[in-house]
Amino acid sequence: MQAHIVGRTVDEADGVTYYTISITLNGEEWRVRRRYTNFVDLDRRLALDRSLSRLALPKKDFLGFFNRLDSGNFHIQRQAELQKYLQHLLRQASGPAAAGNRAIARFTEVGQRVTLAATGADALQDKSSQLLSALLQTLGIPQMQATQQQARREELRxxxxxxxxxxxxxxxxxxxxxxxxxxxxxxxxxxxxxxxxxxxxxxxxxxxxxxxxxxxxxxxxxxxxxxxxxxxxxxxxxxxxxxxxxxxxxxxxxxxxxxxxxxxxxxxxxxxxxxxxxxxxxxxxxxxxxxxxxxxxxxxxxxxxxxxxxxxSEGSLTAFLAEYGEQALQEAQLREQELIFQREYAEEGRILREQQDLELEESLQKDIERAEALEGEKRAAEEEAQRAEREAAERASLAVRRVAAATLLLAADSSSADAPTPSSGEGVAAAESCRLQLRLPGGQRAERSFAADEQLEAVYHWADCCGELSGLRSASSGRFEVPEKFQLATTYPRAPLLDRSRTLRDLQLLPNAILALNAEDDDDV
The missing domain is CATH 3.40.30.10 (Glutaredoxin)
Incomplete structure (x- = not known):
C-alpha cells in the first residue's frame, strides 16, 4: 500500500483544512480526505495496538493562529510532516498487511473516494465485495454465512x-x-x-x-x-x-x-x-x-x-420539527458569523503582514540609501584626498621648477654683472635695454632689465620665479608667493600682454615700464 498527500483544501462550512490522500493498493487507486484530528485518532489507535512504531505528529495549533494566517509556511510544513508520518507507517506494514491493520484500514478506506482504476458500477461492486470478504475473514465469519448475507444485501439493494x-x-x-x-x-x-x-x-x-x-x-x-x-x-x-x-x-x-x-x-x-x-x-x-x-x-x-x-397530529409534528429547524437555523447563523469573524481576522492578519512587509521594505530601502550615501561620501572624500594630493604634488613640482629657474636666472645675472659693460645696467646696454618693474597682487615688487629684443616669454619666465629669485638674492627681503597661473598687463593704459612671441620693443615697453601681475583662475584659462 502507498499513500501520498496530493493536496489540501479548506472546508467553507467549518473553515477546517482537509488533506487529500491518494491511496494505491493492488493496482487500484482511490482518494480520501482527512483532517488533522483524523491523524491524531489514527495515532491513538496505533498506540493502543502497539504493532507499529510511530513518528511524532506535528504539534497541534491550539489557538488556530498559525492555521488562519499560515505563519511561517505552517500548512506546507505540516503537510510534509504528515506525509513523513504516513510513509513511516506503510514502510513497516506494506501491501495487504497494511490493509489488514484495522486502524490503517479505517483511515485509508473510508471517506469520499475517487476510484481512478475502475469507474463503472460493476467495478465498484466488485471492490465492495472484495473489501467485505476481507473484513469477514478478519472477523472470522464463516464463508457460507458471509455468502448468504451478501446475497441478502444484493436483493435489498x-x-x-x-x-x-x-x-x-x-x-x-x-x-x-x-x-x-x-x-x-x-x-x-x-x-x-x-x-x-x-x-x-x-x-x-x-x-x-x-x-x-x-x-x-x-x-x-x-x-x-x-x-x-x-x-x-x-x-x-x-x-x-x-x-x-x-x-x-x-x-x-x-x-x-x-x-x-x-x-x-x-x-x-x-x-x-x-x-x-x-x-x-x-x-x-x-x-x-x-x-x-x-x-x-x-x-x-x-x-x-x-x-x-x-x-x-399535523400541528404537533409541525411544532416539533419547527423547533429543531429554528435551532439549526440559529446554529447556522452563528457558524456563519464565526466564519465571517475568522475571515475578517484573517484579512486583518493579511493587512497587518502587508503593512509589516511594507515597513520592512521601506526600512531596507532607507538602509540601502544610507549605505549608498555613506559610500558616496567615502568616494567623494577619497576623490578630494586624491585631488589635494595631486595639487600638493603639482605645487611641489612647480616650486622645484621655479627654484631651478630662479637659480639659472641668478647665475645668468651674476655672469652679466661680472662681464665689462659700456654703461650701467643689468648686463644690457642702456640704450638697448628695458627696465621692467613688476607689481604682484600681494603688494610685492620686483625689477629686472631685459634686452629690448627679448620676447615677452622671457618676462613671463622671470615673473614665474621672481619670488624664489628674491629669496635667493636677499634673505632679508625673503621670497614671496607668485600665483600658479597669472597674466601680465600694462598699467597705463591697462592692457593685457598675451602674445608672448612679441619683443619688448614691439610692445613699446622701452626704456622702462611697470607691469601688473594678475592672478588667473582655472576657469579663466
Whole structure:
C-alpha cells in the first residue's frame, strides 16, 4: 500500500483544512480526505495496538493562529510532516498487511473516494465485495454465512434501486398526497442538506407492519397523511431535506433502522449532517454520537418523533420539527458569523503582514540609501584626498621648477654683472635695454632689465620665479608667493600682454615700464 498527500483544501462550512490522500493498493487507486484530528485518532489507535512504531505528529495549533494566517509556511510544513508520518507507517506494514491493520484500514478506506482504476458500477461492486470478504475473514465469519448475507444485501439493494424512483408516485396514488421526498440516494440527500445548511429528516416506514419493530398499518397511513399536509410540507421545505425508505425491503433504510435501533416503525428522525472528519471514532448512533454511514456521509441523531406515544397530529409534528429547524437555523447563523469573524481576522492578519512587509521594505530601502550615501561620501572624500594630493604634488613640482629657474636666472645675472659693460645696467646696454618693474597682487615688487629684443616669454619666465629669485638674492627681503597661473598687463593704459612671441620693443615697453601681475583662475584659462 502507498499513500501520498496530493493536496489540501479548506472546508467553507467549518473553515477546517482537509488533506487529500491518494491511496494505491493492488493496482487500484482511490482518494480520501482527512483532517488533522483524523491523524491524531489514527495515532491513538496505533498506540493502543502497539504493532507499529510511530513518528511524532506535528504539534497541534491550539489557538488556530498559525492555521488562519499560515505563519511561517505552517500548512506546507505540516503537510510534509504528515506525509513523513504516513510513509513511516506503510514502510513497516506494506501491501495487504497494511490493509489488514484495522486502524490503517479505517483511515485509508473510508471517506469520499475517487476510484481512478475502475469507474463503472460493476467495478465498484466488485471492490465492495472484495473489501467485505476481507473484513469477514478478519472477523472470522464463516464463508457460507458471509455468502448468504451478501446475497441478502444484493436483493435489498436491487429492490431499492427498482422501487425508489416510484416512491412519491406510490404515496400519492395511495394517500392522495405525497410528502416532498428527496429523489435520490441517502448520500445525495445528505450532500444536499449539508450544502444548503439544512437538517436531514429521515422517514423510515414498513407498509406491511409486524412485530419486527413495525407499527400498525393505520399509524403509517396517518403519518403519511400528516406529512402531506400543507403546513407540515412548508415546514419541511424550509428547514429539512426529507428522505424516506422502506426499512424492511430496501438496503440503506434497513441498515439505518438497525444502526439507529429505532423501536418502532414508522420512524421520523431528525439528523444533522456533518463532515466525515467530525466523527471521533466508534459510537452508538442512537446515543447521539456522530457516525459515518454510509461511506462518505456523516451525521448525528438529534431526535425522533414516536408516533405510538405522541400521535400523528399535523400541528404537533409541525411544532416539533419547527423547533429543531429554528435551532439549526440559529446554529447556522452563528457558524456563519464565526466564519465571517475568522475571515475578517484573517484579512486583518493579511493587512497587518502587508503593512509589516511594507515597513520592512521601506526600512531596507532607507538602509540601502544610507549605505549608498555613506559610500558616496567615502568616494567623494577619497576623490578630494586624491585631488589635494595631486595639487600638493603639482605645487611641489612647480616650486622645484621655479627654484631651478630662479637659480639659472641668478647665475645668468651674476655672469652679466661680472662681464665689462659700456654703461650701467643689468648686463644690457642702456640704450638697448628695458627696465621692467613688476607689481604682484600681494603688494610685492620686483625689477629686472631685459634686452629690448627679448620676447615677452622671457618676462613671463622671470615673473614665474621672481619670488624664489628674491629669496635667493636677499634673505632679508625673503621670497614671496607668485600665483600658479597669472597674466601680465600694462598699467597705463591697462592692457593685457598675451602674445608672448612679441619683443619688448614691439610692445613699446622701452626704456622702462611697470607691469601688473594678475592672478588667473582655472576657469579663466
Amino acid at each position: 436491487r429492490t431499492e434501486d427498482e422501487e425508489r424512483c416510484c416512491l412519491s408516485g406510490v404515496f400519492e396514488s395511495k394517500y392522495g398526497v405525497a410528502p416532498a421526498f428527496f429523489e435520490g440516494s441517502f448520500l445525495e440527500a445528505w450532500a444536499t442538506a449539508r450544502s444548503k445548511n439544512r437538517l436531514l429528516l429521515l422517514f423510515l416506514y414498513s407498509p406491511q407492519g409486524g412485530e419486527s419493530g413495525a407499527a400498525s398499518h393505520p399509524l403509517c397511513d396517518a403519518l403519511c397523511q400528516a406529512l402531506g399536509g400543507e403546513a407540515l410540507k412548508a415546514c419541511v421545505q424550509k428547514y429539512f431535506v426529507l428522505w424516506g425508505g422502506d426499512a424492511e425491503r430496501w438496503l440503506v433504510p434497513v441498515q439505518l433502522f438497525q444502526l439507529l435501533r429505532s423501536p418502532t416503525l414508522p420512524s421520523l428522525l431528525v439528523l444533522k449532517p456533518l463532515s466525515v472528519y467530525d466523527v471521533p471514532g466508534v459510537g452508538e448512533a442512537s446515543a447521539g454520537v456522530p457516525v459515518e454511514f454510509p461511506v462518505g456521509s456523516a451525521w448525528v441523531l438529534l431526535g425522533g418523533w414516536d408516533c405510538a406515544s405522541s400521535g400523528t
